[in-house]
Amino acid sequence: MSGSTPRQVPVAVVGVGALVPGATDAAGYWRVVTGGRDLITEVPASRWRVEDHYDPDPAAPDKTYARRGAFLPEVDFDPMAYGVPPANLPATDTSQLLALMVADQVLRDAGGTSGIDRDRTGVVLGAAALELLPHMYGRSQRPAWLAGLRESGLDEAEAQAVCDRIAARFEPWRESTFPGLLGNVVAGRIANRFDLHGVNHTTDAACASSLAALSTAVGELSLRRADLVISGGVDTGNDIGMFLCFSKTPALSPSGDCRPFAEAADGTMLGEAVVMYALKRLSDAERDGDRIHAVIRGIGTSSDGRSTAIYAPLPEGQERALRRAYEEAGYPPETVELVEAHGTGTKAGDTAELAALNAVFGASGRPDGQWCAIGSVKSQIGHTKCAAGAAGLLKAVMALHHKVLPPTVKVERPNPAAAAPHGPFYVNTQARPWVRPAGHPRRAAVSSFGFGGSNFHVTLEEYAPPTVPTPSSGTHAGTPARPAPKNTGRPALRHRTASSELVLFAAASPSALEERLPEDGRPLAALARESHAAFSPTTRVRLAVVATDTDDLRGKYAQALAHIRRRPEASFSAPSGIRYAYGEPAPGRIGFLFPGQGSQYVGMGAELAMLAPAAQAVWDRLGSIRFDGRPLHRAVFPPPAFTEEE
Numbered sequence: 001m002s003g004s005t006p007r008q009v010p011v012a013v014v015g016v017g018a019l020v021p022g023a024t025d026a027a028g029y030w031r032v033v034t035g036g037r038d039l040i041t042e043v044p045a046s047r048w049r050v051e052d053h054y055d056p057d058p059a060a061p062d063k064t065y066a067r068r069g070a071f072l073p074e075v076d077f078d079p080m081a082y083g084v085p086p087a088n089l090p091a092t093d094t095s096q097l098l099a100l101m102v103a104d105q106v107l108r109d110a111g112g113t114s115g116i117d118r119d120r121t122g123v124v125l126g127a128a129a130l131e132l133l134p135h136m137y138g139r140s141q142r143p144a145w146l147a148g149l150r151e152s153g154l155d156e157a158e159a160q161a162v163c164d165r166i167a168a169r170f171e172p173w174r175e176s177t178f179p180g181l182l183g184n185v186v187a188g189r190i191a192n193r194f195d196l197h198g199v200n201h202t203t204d205a206a207c208a209s210s211l212a213a214l215s216t217a218v219g220e221l222s223l224r225r226a227d228l229v230i231s232g233g234v235d236t237g238n239d240i241g242m243f244l245c246f247s248k249t250p251a252l253s254p255s256g257d258c259r260p261f262a263e264a265a266d267g268t269m270l271g272e273a274v275v276m277y278a279l280k281r282l283s284d285a286e287r288d289g290d291r292i293h294a295v296i297r298g299i300g301t302s303s304d305g306r307s308t309a310i311y312a313p314l315p316e317g318q319e320r321a322l323r324r325a326y327e328e329a330g331y332p333p334e335t336v337e338l339v340e341a342h343g344t345g346t347k348a349g350d351t352a353e354l355a356a357l358n359a360v361f362g363a364s365g366r367p368d369g370q371w372c373a374i375g376s377v378k379s380q381i382g383h384t385k386c387a388a389g390a391a392g393l394l395k396a397v398m399a400l401h402h403k404v405l406p407p408t409v410k411v412e413r414p415n416p417a418a419a420a421p422h423g424p425f426y427v428n429t430q431a432r433p434w435v436r437p438a439g440h441p442r443r444a445a446v447s448s449f450g451f452g453g454s455n456f457h458v459t460l461e462e463y464a465p466p467t468v469p470t471p472s473s474g475t476h477a478g479t480p481a482r483p484a485p486k487n488t489g490r491p492a493l494r495h496r497t498a499s500s501e502l503v504l505f506a507a508a509s510p511s512a513l514e515e516r517l518p519e520d521g522r523p524l525a526a527l528a529r530e531s532h533a534a535f536s537p538t539t540r541v542r543l544a545v546v547a548t549d550t551d552d553l554r555g556k557y558a559q560a561l562a563h564i565r566r567r568p569e570a571s572f573s574a575p576s577g578i579r580y581a582y583g584e585p586a587p588g589r590i591g592f593l594f595p596g597q598g599s600q601y602v603g604m605g606a607e608l609a610m611l612a613p614a615a616q617a618v619w620d621r622l623g624s625i626r627f628d629g630r631p632l633h634r635a636v637f638p639p640p641a642f643t644e645e646e
Contacts, residue, residue, distance in 0.1 A: 006297065006330030009222040012285035012463065012489065013293040013397050015110025015278030017102040017232075020391065021070040021271060021381045025105060027495040027523050029275075030398045031549075032380060034431045034497040034610075036407045039070045039381050040257060040269050047071065048240040058250055064243040066252040070271035070382035071238055077101065083193050090171050092180040093132040095236045095274070096189050099125070102274045103190040106230055109492075110278040111290065113194055122198030122226045123187040124217045125276070126209030126233035126386045132171075132181040134241055139170045186234050198226045202234075204386070206450030207342070209233055210275070211389035211458060215299050221281050232276030233387030242270060242385075249311065251346050258383065260343030260376035261350060261418040261427050262411040268344040271382025275390035277397070286489040292463040293492040294397040297443075298329030304453025311451050313349055318356035318447070321455035325445070326360075329459045334364030336372060336459060337434070338399060338444040339425070340392040343376025343408075344383055353447065354417040354425075361424040368630070370639060373428035374418055375408030389448030393458060396444040400462040402494060403442065404610050405432045413642050426639040431497075433609035433616060435633035438624040463491055498611055500548050500577070501528035506539035510568035510582070513543060517557050524550050537585055546577030606637055 016026040021039035023029045032039065043050055055063035075098070079086050082100045089097075103123070107113055142163050149159035171177070179185050184202045191200040199220055205212035210233025217231035246252050246268070253259075253267030277293075285292055302324065304317030326333050339361075342353055361372060377395050378384075384391050399406050407430045414427040436442055442462040449455050465488045501524050505516045518527060524547060535542075543560055547553035560578050573579040609615045625632045 004327065004330045006328065008218070008298050008328040010282035011218050011221055011296040012280050012282045012290065013277050013296065014280050014285050014290040014492075015106045015108075016293055016394060016397065017105030017109060017276050018391075018394060019072060019075065019098055019102050019274040020384075021072060021273070024073060024075055025523065026109070026394065026398070027525065029394065030402070030495050031497055031523075033377060033395055033398070033406045034404060035499065036409045036431070037380060038409055039271075040068055041071070043067055043069060044071055047238060048243075053240045053243070058247065058254070062244070064240065064247040064252070065250075065254065066243055066247060066256065066269065068256045069238050069243075069269055070380075070384075072098070072236060072272045072274075075101070082189075085176075088176040088180065091132075091174050091177040093130040093186075093236075095127065095130050095183075095234050096180065096186050098236060098274045099186045099234045099276075100189055100193055102232075102276050103194065103230055106232075106276045106278050107194065110228075116228055118195055119197045120225075120227040121196045121229070122217070122220060123190045123196060123200050123230045124213045124220070125187045125202045125231065126205070126211070126213040126390065127183045127186045127202040127235070128204045128206070128209060128386050129237070130181055130183055130186075131237050131239045132177075134239075135170060136173065136177060136181055139167055139173070142167065190230065196230075198229070205454040205456075206452060207344075207383070207385050207388050208448040208450035208454045208456050209386040209389070211299075211393070211446070211448040211456035212301075212450075212454065214296075214389070214393070214458065215301055215456060217279055218296065218299055221279060227280065227284060229279045230276055231279055231390075232274075233384070233390035234274050235384050235386040235388075236272050236274065237385065238270050238272050246270060251344070253345065257410060258345040258378050259410045260341070260345045260379050260408060261354075261374060261415045262345075263413040263415055265345045265347065265350060265415065267346055268349075268378065269382040271378070271384040273381065273384035273387040273391045275387055275394050277390075277394065282489075286466070288489075290489050291492040292489040294400045294460050295463050296458060296460045297331070298325040298327070298459045300325030300328060300457040302455045304455065307453060310453070313352035313449055314453060315352045315355035315359070317453050318353060318449060318455050318457075319359050321457040322356060322360040322447075325457040325459045331440070331443070331459075332364060333361045333445075334366045334371075334424075335440050336361075336443045336445050337437070338396065338405060338442075339372060339374045340396045340399075340444065340446045341374055341376050342388070342392075342447045342449045343374075343378055345376075345378060349449075350415060351417070353449070354415065357425065358417065358420075358423060364424065366424065369422040370419065370424065370426040372424050372426075373405045373639070374425040375406065375428050377408075379409045379411075389446065389456060389458075392446045392448065393460075396446050396460060398495070399434065400442050400444055400460065401492060402497065402610070403434045403436075403462070403613075403616050404497070405434045407431050411642075419642075429640040431606075431610060432603075432637045433606055433619060433633070435616075435619045435623050435631075435637070437631075463489065465489060465491070494613070496525040496611070498525075498607075500546050501525055502532075503528045503545045503547060503553055504531045504535040505543040505545075506534075506536050507541045508539065510541055510564050513541060513564065514561065516543075517554065524553060527553070540583065542581045542585070544579045603637060
């Protein structure tokens with residue numbers, strides 16, 4: 001396959017947006033991913049009452065044996081900003097409203113709407129039944145309530161009064177209810193609000209819905225029926241009905257956790273997400289000078305056909321999708337070094353997926369074993385169902401762009417099929433620099449599979465602006481040479497993923513510090529950057545806080561203010577990362593740090609390489625250098641070890 005010709009039009013990701021557990025934008029999502037944060041928690045009381053619906057016995061009728069999941073954070077929604085009458089909010093599903101917010105993020109990241117051709121801009125999203133639908137249908141059960149109350153001996157007036165009280169717990173039907181509960185209107189509201197005139201619909205392929213939508217979006221671009229398409233997945237459905245569906249299959253983890261590709265994996269956990277991206281043909285994105293996050297090279301699709309059960313995954317069906325993706329891309333799977341798998345954590349699902357992956361990747365004949373990292377973001381944010389493929393794709397897009405191999409958490413010992421000693425895969429459990437091998441750009445792949453045997457596999461690569469070829473310069477394996485256009489795309493802006501940030505405050509007096517902390521919920525990295533620009537070292541009152549996230553910043557800021565109120569003119573520092581100075585600044589001293597000889601250790605310099613492009617570039621220049629029979633970067637940044645022998 002190494003010399004095959006690509007059949008798919010290369011498609012550029014020119015904008016991204018996200019609302020996921022623990023984060024309200026794409027930058028926050030990347031911090032969640034690289035930080036290895038576990039967002040699976042107890043079910044919030046605002047969703048459904050555990051005491052009403054939980055029973056540890058999986059066979060208990062009408063009960064779920066799960067009481068944990070991953071849930072979207074609460075966000076403020078301004079209906080007037082998105083043209084939604086406030087009176088219609090109770091009759092409008094949350095998915096439709098949150099999708100508007102994330103689509104706004106995507107369009108802003110793609111450069112705004114002022115220069116787009118609205119007639120050739122579309123919206124295709126993965127979505128399914130919305131939570132408002134069963135809620136509204138609940139009102140239609142009044143005859144059943146009445147029958148039960150009459151059979152219990154209540155007279156007609158009392159039975160009707162009880163039914164009135166039950167009905168009052170449901171929203172009343174109104175003119176805006178019907179569109180407010182339809183899945184397709186998730187896309188329709190975006191097209192309506194932003195006045196987009198191209199294709200507009202959602203697609204339902206169960207847990208593969210968002211990659212099914214991506215396949216349609218790429219088809220629209222390839223056939224030149226559209227020039228820009230917003231695609232992705234929307235799923236805010238962690239209601240009790242969804243928990244019952246997965247409990248009675250059964251697919252949820254009895255131990256209450258999601259551990260894809262771990263030896264201890266025993267099921268999945270449910271999550272929520274709204275993830276979208278803006279797509280253009282690569283040639284158009286370069287012509288328009290767009291900022292490009294990554295390039296989609298191939299999409300493979302398949303059906304399982306006839307199998308033992310409609311909900312049972314079939315390795316042969318998934319294998320077809322994988323092979324077709326690389327045929328479309330025109331390069332072989334052995335050039336892919338990161339697979340963001342479907343990885344539900346269920347025994348049947350992981351077993352089938354690993355069988356398909358090993359059949360395709362293991363046939364490559366690469367002499368170096370364990371060359372491809374495998375993982376799943378479901379270990380952190382649960383199975384986001386219709387949005388699962390979109391969440392995985394965005395993780396892969398950002399991994400390529402930031403040149404980082406992201407972690408999969410909760411793997412104490414890997415599933416043997418995911419880490420065979422001479423096989424292609426290893427489970428990556430910590431963020432590591434992704435050093436580019438010689439001969440081709442960084443490449444990743446994403447899988448998503450749905451009930452009914454609906455299979456999708458996407459392969460993509462990092463974006464590198466084309467250069468004028470010279471007689472001595474080679475081209476990337478499997479990627480045709482491209483002449484440098486007059487205008488060219490630009491790599492998208494990077495997001496900081498440092499484990500902590502330094503935030504600075506300055507004021508003329510201690511009391512003036514009280515109002516220095518912004519309340520607008522911006523990311524910590526943005527607050528830190530702005531604080532550095534605004535800080536004056538000659539100001540009389542100065543405060544420095546090292547924080548890991550915005551909640552940590554607010555806590556330490558409040559702690560510092562409490563101390564300052566007691567002794568406003570006394571400078572102090574705390575080991576938690578707080579330093580306060582009062583009075584005229586004194587010149588500081590210069591410190592030199594020299595690590596000495598013999599201090600080298602595994603992973604040395606990894607954080608620097610992941611944070612600083614200049615440091616990463618050094619490793620790329622040394623990408624083909626070998627040490628003791630293996631690539632130098634694999635000696636310094638080796639795959640995680642799970643046994644004493646390793």
